[in-house]
Amino acid sequence: MRVLVVSWEYPPVVVGGLGRHVDALSRELAGLGHDVTVLTRHPTGTDATSHPTACDSSGPVRVLRVAEDPPLLEFGRDLVAWTLAWNHAALRAALVRLGNWRPDVVHAHDWLAAHAGIGLADVFDVPLAATVHATEAGRNAGRLGTPLQRQVHSVEWWLARRADALVTCSQAMRAEVVRLFAPDAPIAVVPNGIVPRRWAVDAEQVATVRRRWAQGGGPLLVNLGRLEYEKGVQDLLAALPRIRERCAGTRLVVIGTGTQAAMLAEAARSYGIDGAVTFAGHVPDDDLAATLAAADAVVLPSRYEPFGIVALEVAAAGAPLVAARTGGLTEVVGDDAGLSFPPGDVGALAEAVVRTLDDPDAAARRVARARARLTTDFDWARIAARTAEVLRAAQRRPPVALGRPTIASGDLLGAPER
Template sequence: MRVLMVSWEYPPVVIGGLGRHVHALATELAAAGHDVVVLTRHPAGSDATTHPTSDATDEGVRVLRVAEDPAHLEFTRDMVAWTLAMGHAMVRAALTRVGGWRPDVVHAHDWLVAHPAIALADVLGVPLVATIHATEAGRFNGWLSSRTSRQVHSTEWWLANRADTVVTCSAAMRAEVAELFDLDPEPIAVLHNGIEPRGWRVPRRRVAAARERYGPGGGPLLLYFGRLEYEKGVHDLVAALPRIRRAHPGTRLLVAGTGTATELLDDAVRAHRVRRSVDFLGHLPDADLAALLSAVDAVVLPSRYEPFGIVALEAAAAGAPLVASRAGGLGDIVVDGVSGVSFPPGDVPALARAVGSVLADPAAARRRARTARTRLGAEFDWTRIAAGTADVYARTEAGGPQELPRPKIPSGNVFGRR
C-alpha cells in the first residue's frame, strides 16, 4: 500500500515517544514492502533559510520535512497558531512536492497534525486513520481549565470523529478516547507500541562503570527516565524516597530526562530533604542510558497518567527490574508479581512498599525482569505491530469529508467520574 503518515515529530526531531513510534512503524512498513511517505517538520525555531523544505529517502522511507513559515511564531508562546502554521506548510508541501504519487491511506499521529491530515484525506479522497497517542484531558486528570486546553481537546475530538478508523496504543486508552470523544469503543483498534530488544544489551564492563560512577557507596540505585512532566509522577517518587531510605539506607535516586517539571522537582527534593540522595542527569545518550538501565536495582515509573509507557519496554529490554504505577498502558506491560511490581497511581506509601519489595528480594526481582524481557518478542514486536497496522489500513474505507460541530465541554471534570 501507499501510506502517507503525518507527524509533528520524526527523528532527529524527537520530543517524546511519539517520534520513536512513528519512525519504527514507518521503517517496519517500508521493510514489509509498503510505499511510505512521512510528512513532518524541521526543528522549531528554524526557517526556510536555515532549514529549507527537504525531500529525502532514509531507511526505505521517503521523508518530506517542511520549513517553518516566515511568521514569528513560537510553540511555547503561540501553540495553537504555531500548530496551524505547521499544518498549512504541510498541506502546501504535500500538494506541491509529491508529484504524481497518491496515497491509499493517510495516517495522522495526534492532534497537532489534525488539520493537514484531514485536509489531505478530504482532497485526495482516501481513508483517514488516526492514532491518538494521548489526550489533553488525560494529562490534566479530566480538567480542561485553560483556554488552550479546551482548544486542544476540541481538536482531538474533531480528529477522532472525522477519522475513518481510530487507533490507540492500549486498552486503557481505547476506553479513555471513547469516553472523551463520544465514540463507540468497539471499532477502535488497539495496537501496542513496540521495541527492538537487541540494542539494549551492553558489555558488563560498561555496566560496572555506570554502577561505580553513580553508586560508588554501594547502596541501592533507583532510576526514573523519561520526560519530566507533572503527569509522570516523579514528585511522588521523590516523596517516597525518605520511606525507602529508612528501610534501605544509602538508596539513591537517579532522574534522567528533561521537561517542564524541573522546578517542581527541585522544590520536592528540598521539601523532603533528599537533595543529596537525588541526581538529576538530564538527557542521556542511548548508549549511556542502556548501561545505566543494566546497572540499577530498579527502574521506577510512577506515572499518574500514561497512555502506554514505551520507557517500560526499554527498561524490560535492558533487563532492569520494573516498579510501575498501574496508570493507563503501564498496566498492559507491567503485570504485578509477574513482569514487575505495580501500585496505584499517586499512592506514595504504596510506591514506597513496591520499591521496598524489589530491594528486599533481588532474586525475585531478577526473575520478574527475565519474564518482562521474554514478553517483548511475543507481544511488543514491531513486525507484528506493523502487520496489524497494515490490516487496519486495508479494511478502512473512506468516509469522505464531514462538517462537524464543536464538542460541548463540561464546566467540570470531563471524565465525570473523577
C-alpha cells in the first residue's frame, strides 16, 4: 500500500509518546514493503526562512516536513488557530510537493491532524483511518469546562465520525471513543509497542546515574512523564512523606516538563520534602534508560492514561513498576507485572511503593514477567502487521454532512468527581 501518515509530531519533534509511536510504526510498515510518506511539521517557533518545507526520501520512510506560515501564532497561546494554520500548510505542501505520488489510504493521528487528514482523504478520494491516542474529555476527568476544551472535543468528534476506520491503543480507550463519539466506523484495538534493545544499558552507567540521584544510598523512586494534572504527580508527592517514614532516605526523581512544574515544586516544599525530590526536567535518552534501570521503583500515578507506553519502557529497562489502575495502563501492567493502586488514592499508592521496596525479590519476579511480554504483546513487527490489516480493510464511505456536535454538560464519561 501507499500510506500517507499525517502527524503533528515526528522525531525530532517529540512532545509526548505520539511522535515516537508514529516513527516506529511508519518504519515498521515500510519494512513490511509498504510505501510510507509521513506528513509532519518543523519545530514550533520556526518559519519558512529558518526551516523551509522539505521532503526527505533518504530513509525507509519519505518525510515531508512543513514550514510554519508567516501568521504570528503561538502553540500555547493560540492552540486552535495554530492547529488550523499547521493543517492548512500541511494540506498545501502535500498537494504541491508529492507530485504524482498518491496514497491508497490516509492515516491521521489525533485531532491536531484532523483537518489535513480529512482534506487529503477527500481530495485523493481514498479511505481515512484515524488513531485516537487520547481525548480532551478523558484528560479533564470527563468534563469540558472551557471553550478551548469544547473546541478540541468538537474536532475529535469530527475526526472520529468522519473516519472510515479507527484505531485505539487499548480496550479502555476504545470504550471511551465509543462513549464520547459514537462513531459508525469499525474500531480496532492495536497497542503501542517498544524496541527493548534500545533500553539496554551497562552496569557502570547505571551505577553512575544512581550515585547522582540516590545520594546517601537510600531507595530511589523515579517518575517519568509530562507534568500535567492527569499524570498524578501531585499524588506521588503527597505520598512521599509516608513512604519516607517507613523507608528512610527514599529519594524521588521526577523526569519531564509541563504546565504543572511550578505547582508541583511548590507542593514538594509544602510537604517538607523538597530536599528529597529532584525535578530533572528533560533527560536525554541514554541517561533516561540508565535512570530507569537504577530505580528501586518507577511510580506512574496517572489519573488518566489511554495506554501507558512509559510502562513498557520501564519493563524494558528492568525496573520494578508501581502504577495507578487507570485506563490502558491497567491493561499494560496486567495482574502480575507490577503493583497497582486506585488512581488518586494516596494511602494505597504509598503502601504499594513500600511493598515494592520491602520485597525486592518479588519485585524482580514481576519485572521478569513484564519483560517477557515485550517480545509478544508489544512487538512492533506484530503491531505494524495488525495496523496494515486495518488500513488495507478500510473502505471509503459515501460523504456524509455532519453538523456541529451537541456537547452535554457535566461528566461525559461518568468518572468520579475530582
